[in-house]
Amino acid sequence: xxLYDLPLLFALIGLVLYVVLAGAxxxxxxxxxxxxxxxxxxxxxxxxxxSMAPVWEANHVWLIFVLVVMWTCYPEAFxxxxxTLSIPLFVAALGIIFRGAAYALRAGTSQARELRVIDAIFxxxxxxxxxxxxxVVGGIASGRVPVGNAAGDAWSSWLNPTSxxxxxxxxxxxxxxxxxxxAADAVRRGDAEMEQAFRLRALGAGLVAGxxxxxxxxxxxxxxxxxxxxxxxxxxxxxxxxxxxxxxxTLLLVRxxxxxxxxxxxxxxxxxxxxGWAIAQAPALxxxxxxxxxAAAGDDTLIxxxxxxxxxxxxxxxxxxxxxxxxxxxxxxxxxxxxxxxxTAVAPLGGAASAGAxxxxxxxxxxxxxxxxxxxxxxxxxxxxxxxxxxGAIAFAVLGFGFLTVADAGWAHAIGVPCLFAAALxxxxxxxxxx
Amino acid sequence: MALLETITxxxxxxxxxxxxxxxxxxxxxMSFAVHIPLTCFGVAxxxxxxxxxxxxxxxxxxxxxxxxxxxxxxxxxxxxVGVVTGTILSFExxxxxxxxxxxxxxxxxxxxxxEGFAFFLEAIFIGIYVYGWDRMKPRQHWLxxxxxxxxxxxxxxxxxxxxxxxxxxxxxxLVDGEVANVRPWSALFGNTFFWHELVHMYVAAYIxxxxxxxxxxxxxxxxxxxxxxxxxxxxxxxxxxxxxxxVQLLVGDWAAREVAQHQPxxxxxxxxxxxxxxxxxxxxxxxYDKDTGEIxxxxxxxKLLSFLSYHDPNATVRGLDSVPPDDRPxxxxxxxxxxxxxxxxxxxxxxxxxxxxxxRWRRRRLPESVWFYRALVLAGPAAVVALISGWVxxxxxxxxxxxxxxxxxxxxxTGAGGVPVGYALLALVYVGLLAALAWILRxxxxxxxxDDAEVLT
Numbered sequence: 001x002x003l004y005d006l007p008l009l010f011a012l013i014g015l016v017l018y019v020v021l022a023g024a025x026x027x028x029x030x031x032x033x034x035x036x037x038x039x040x041x042x043x044x045x046x047x048x049x050x051s052m053a054p055v056w057e058a059n060h061v062w063l064i065f066v067l068v069v070m071w072t073c074y075p076e077a078f079x080x081x082x083x084t085l086s087i088p089l090f091v092a093a094l095g096i097i098f099r100g101a102a103y104a105l106r107a108g109t110s111q112a113r114e115l116r117v118i119d120a121i122f123x124x125x126x127x128x129x130x131x132x133x134x135x136v137v138g139g140i141a142s143g144r145v146p147v148g149n150a151a152g153d154a155w156s157s158w159l160n161p162t163s164x165x166x167x168x169x170x171x172x173x174x175x176x177x178x179x180x181x182x183a184a185d186a187v188r189r190g191d192a193e194m195e196q197a198f199r200l201r202a203l204g205a206g207l208v209a210g211x212x213x214x215x216x217x218x219x220x221x222x223x224x225x226x227x228x229x230x231x232x233x234x235x236x237x238x239x240x241x242x243x244x245x246x247x248x249x250t251l252l253l254v255r256x257x258x259x260x261x262x263x264x265x266x267x268x269x270x271x272x273x274x275x276g277w278a279i280a281q282a283p284a285l286x287x288x289x290x291x292x293x294x295a296a297a298g299d300d301t302l303i304x305x306x307x308x309x310x311x312x313x314x315x316x317x318x319x320x321x322x323x324x325x326x327x328x329x330x331x332x333x334x335x336x337x338x339x340x341x342x343x344t345a346v347a348p349l350g351g352a353a354s355a356g357a358x359x360x361x362x363x364x365x366x367x368x369x370x371x372x373x374x375x376x377x378x379x380x381x382x383x384x385x386x387x388x389x390x391x392g393a394i395a396f397a398v399l400g401f402g403f404l405t406v407a408d409a410g411w412a413h414a415i416g417v418p419c420l421f422a423a424a425l426x427x428x429x430x431x432x433x434x435x
Numbered sequence: 436m437a438l439l440e441t442i443t444x445x446x447x448x449x450x451x452x453x454x455x456x457x458x459x460x461x462x463x464x465m466s467f468a469v470h471i472p473l474t475c476f477g478v479a480x481x482x483x484x485x486x487x488x489x490x491x492x493x494x495x496x497x498x499x500x501x502x503x504x505x506x507x508x509x510x511x512x513x514x515x516v517g518v519v520t521g522t523i524l525s526f527e528x529x530x531x532x533x534x535x536x537x538x539x540x541x542x543x544x545x546x547x548x549x550e551g552f553a554f555f556l557e558a559i560f561i562g563i564y565v566y567g568w569d570r571m572k573p574r575q576h577w578l579x580x581x582x583x584x585x586x587x588x589x590x591x592x593x594x595x596x597x598x599x600x601x602x603x604x605x606x607x608x609l610v611d612g613e614v615a616n617v618r619p620w621s622a623l624f625g626n627t628f629f630w631h632e633l634v635h636m637y638v639a640a641y642i643x644x645x646x647x648x649x650x651x652x653x654x655x656x657x658x659x660x661x662x663x664x665x666x667x668x669x670x671x672x673x674x675x676x677x678x679x680x681x682v683q684l685l686v687g688d689w690a691a692r693e694v695a696q697h698q699p700x701x702x703x704x705x706x707x708x709x710x711x712x713x714x715x716x717x718x719x720x721x722x723y724d725k726d727t728g729e730i731x732x733x734x735x736x737x738k739l740l741s742f743l744s745y746h747d748p749n750a751t752v753r754g755l756d757s758v759p760p761d762d763r764p765x766x767x768x769x770x771x772x773x774x775x776x777x778x779x780x781x782x783x784x785x786x787x788x789x790x791x792x793x794x795r796w797r798r799r800r801l802p803e804s805v806w807f808y809r810a811l812v813l814a815g816p817a818a819v820v821a822l823i824s825g826w827v828x829x830x831x832x833x834x835x836x837x838x839x840x841x842x843x844x845x846x847x848x849t850g851a852g853g854v855p856v857g858y859a860l861l862a863l864v865y866v867g868l869l870a871a872l873a874w875i876l877r878x879x880x881x882x883x884x885x886d887d888a889e890v891l892t
Contacts, residue, residue, distance in 0.1 A: 053566070055562060058559045060558075061554060063522070064551050067525050067526075068525070068550075068551045069548065072547065075540030075541050075544070078536055079533035079534065079537030081529070083530065083849045083850065084851070086851050089529070089530055090526070096523075097519045097520070097864055100515050100519030101872075103515050104871075104872070104875055105875050149533045149849060150849055150850040151850075154852065154853065297540070300619060301544070304545045304619045304620060305544070308545060308549050309548065312549070312551075315556065316555055319582070320559060323563055330570070332562070332566035390796070393678075397681075405688055405689065406746075416689075417630070417686070420686070427678040427792070432671055
């Protein structure tokens with residue numbers, strides 16, 4: 001392991017996490033797409049949405065992480081990939097827009113008709129994005145990205161047997177991961193019907209994904225022989241076997257209703273596939289074109305990125321731990337949004353709000369009716385202290401003007417800006433709250 | 436399949452020359468124009484929400500909780516849209532400007548790496564904060580809001596560090612036209628442009644969020660919604676904007692002096708100054724005439740430009756003619772109008788802020804005039820216009836360079852065809868996205884919250 005390999009390792013770990021975590025989000029969209037109509041279909045869609053809403057943004061960031069590490073540490077390879085494969089990347093980007101927008105929109109509606117439109121957009125995007133990103137991986141792995149500014153073919157670089165196979169595999173894997181996670185979520189919520197529904201989906205999707213992974217090997221044999229040879233020998237073969245065993249183990253765990261453990265074995269299966277790809281392709285970053293060593297940026301940049309990643313992980317790990325702990329413990333309730341989605345809760349509230357609107361808005365009526373008995377916020381601050389704050393604000397504003405505006409030296413500006421911020425803070429505190 | 440082949444043939448016939456440069460630039464500009472106002476809500480809005488929740492913890496008044504809670508839902512909707520529009524930008528950097536990324540990604544990429552983590556943390560804690568209102572202890576919940584404030588600022592700082600580097604590049608050597616000896620830390624943070632750009636944008640974020648939010652409640656007041664809830668929800672963002680807007684005048688003046696020092700050609704473009712002049716006048720309004728190089732119909736104030744730029748009425752200000760025509764920003768009037776728009780709106784907003792502070796000081800209340808509230812409704816969108824104009828000044832004013840005086844945009848652009856197709860598609864999608872966003876904000880502002888239900892029953 002050289003220094004120039006290290007950021008690539010980070011990017012691959014990021015890719016695994018993206019596939020495992022965000023892949024499950026995409027898969028949830030797939031299940032929404034095929035949920036069918038009627039009450040049961042609605043419940044499947046609600047369950048899929050509610051499980052993913054608090055975590056999808058955090059999961060999405062892994063993609064950004066991969067992109068950023070790639071362009072900082074392997075700029076030439078990144079530029080070649082992004083320009084040659086701009087079409088599938090653009091398709092993935094559009095899918096990401098639709099998906100994010102659907103999450104934002106869903107918070108604001110409770111009407112079945114609007115939900116159907118939003119869910120349809122969401123679902124299509126959820127299938128499109130993993131497919132497009134899978135074709136990108138296929139284009140790189142099959143050596144169809146030459147070094148240079150859009151040097152490769154705009155179409156055949158991603159519409160080829162390897163790309164399409166990996167794209168479809170990405171969709172199947174997402175659906176499989178999502179079904180496993182959603183079954184586990186259903187157990188935690190004590191929802192036996194959803195558990196059963198997603199257990200069956202997980203088993204079915206697992207079989208399909210496993211079959212497709214085996215089929216992918218056949219396609220690779222024809223289309224990308226060099227990669228195939230590496231995958232069926234040595235460390236590559238070990239990775240393939242680990243993936244197959246973990247996949248099989250997951251199926252057995254799902255069958256035995258041991259969902260929490262099956263989450264991890266499913267993740268291992270995916271990680272092994274990505275690892276197999278990396279092992280089979282090493283030491284090339286763009287096969288036949290560029291090795292990792294050739295593509296890597298200078299040592300100072302690599303060290304800086306490694307340092308940033310290590311420092312970032314130190315802060316990130318406990319934060320992510322907190323998010324997932326709270327999610328698994330059920331502390332991140334859907335209190336606000338959940339109840340409002342339900343048809344029972346919305347009817348009386350909607351009625352009250354529209355009745356209130358005539359008399360100046362529901363919120364206003366409610367606020368005026370109840371909150372008068374509370375102390376007014378002005379009491380929080382005495383008038384004398386307010387005066388002091390205001391005078392302090394003026395003093396700092398004068399200092400800031402002197403150091404930032406009148407003075408020309410850099411050190412003076414470094415004093416002037418904090419003075420102005422202090423003035424703004426004190427001024428804000430003096431002027432707010434008012435009632 | 437036949438259709439696909441036709442499309443393929445059509446796209447491949449498109450010349451892979453620089454013909455798509457303008458579209459690529461416009462596509463990038465459009466993506467920024469959509470994203471930047473949203474980032475303001477990632478930088479400034481969390482501070483407002485957390486402050487309001489703090490008022491609740493301090494006074495026990497449920498009103499503040501209700502305000503904070505409603506705002507937090509608007510915050511998460513805007514954050515979601517900001518996430519995706521930001522993702523588009525990172526895709527576009529590679530798709531549209533591969534040579535820029537390929538040559539300099541290792542110089543400035545570190546900024547995005549740190550930004551990625553900041554953004555990650557922000558996403559995590561926004562998830563916790565917004566979905567944790569009901570089932571977390573109040574103080575714990577409030578504490579989970581603080582990292583959102585910090586990471587929002589950190590993330591914005593990193594992106595601005597990259598922009599500062601593009602405007603004032605350093606931290607690398609050019610050896611035979613190749614980038615060598617990259618020093619990423621000093622490129623990003625040992626850069627004089629970093630500080631004024633960061634402070635200018637940071638204050639702008641508070642102005643934009645403050646006036647937009649206050650403007651929404653001012654609109655409600657004009658239509659008769661004016662209970663204690665609305666008064667408080669208007670007063671908090673209005674006060675934020677009122678203290679930030681005057682500060683911005685001084686910060687903007689500082690930024691302009693930095694530009695005068697380090698990017699004299701940009702200053703010449705935003706003033707429309709053709710010839711290098713000793714004791715240069717400032718022109719307000721008017722039109723830069725390309726043929727004569729003069730400002731027509733402008734109000735001229737003698738020596739003011741020299742004084743503002745260098746604090747010396749007789750200082751020499753470099754004109755556009757100090758560099759060959761090819762090295763000047765093409766559309767001088769665009770840069771100049773954008774600059775005047777930004778300064779004009781900024782000054783008007785500061786005047787509005789002065790009214791707020793004066794009335795607060797003398798009469799201890801909010802202004803009562805209906806005209807004030809009408810102006811306040813306009814102030815929010817005006818602040819957004821000023822924000823975008825400011826970025827037009829700095830980005831179009833940087834032209835024709837993508838890395839100032841090192842790499843031109845036409846050397847950076849993609850050779851791939853299909854830019855117009857992507858541009859048109861993205862424009863359509865963004866129109867839909869903004870319409871959907873407007874719809875959801877309207878919906879969220881009317882949707883009753885659970886606290887309201889408890890109050891009503």
